[in-house]
Amino acid sequence: QKEVEQDPGPLSVPEGAIVSLNCTYSNSAFQYFMWYRQYSRKGPELLMYTYSSGNKEDGRFTAQVDKSSKYISLFIRDSQPSDSATYLCAMSSGNQFYFGTGTSLTVIP
Amino acid sequence: DTEVTQTPKHLVMGMTNKKSLKCEQHMGHRAMYWYKQKAKKPPELMFVYSYEKLSINESVPSRFSPECPNSSLLNLHLHALQPEDSALYLCASSHEERDTQYFGPGTRLTVL
8 A cells, every 4th residue: 555645637627616636645653744736847846734634724725634534635726727737745754755646737727 | 045956957968977966955954855756756755865964765776876065965976877767856855854845946867
């Protein structure tokens, strides 16, 4: 079983839609949870990170962590064509850092 | 300033060449990382430096040789690479080894 599971998509939505991206994980020791956005041929850009269960909001983005279910989500409200990218979840425990496989998102104008 | 810089942006090299990738951060981070990323795949960890000492080497072939001259700089020396080593090489840094990582833009490497 992989440490982190993420649906690779691709996901295609119309502009203005609410996007939900999800990851599940198996290691209950994970403490830090991150979402990165990666445009084609560029390095990953940190979008949000959380340390504990609950919600964290930043503009149009909301990160949600449910440690009891070992499930994290990223919601994007009022999606824009500029949100088209690959979204990678990542989580860490101690000196181990794991990425999901990434979800490719296209927002259609 | 949350910037990690990498040079060069692009590199084309032959299998007999020796080249180096450079990474720099001025955030006072004490952990720095090298990742390799193939197309449509997540980054794969290669090396971790913590407080300028090699902390993790993920069984990377010896044709890749990391170096951490000081707390702000990280190099990756390349020698006798293979075409399958062509990839995006990403550098990242974090405050401490277990913390959130900030990535550079990457070096696109092509081995002919």
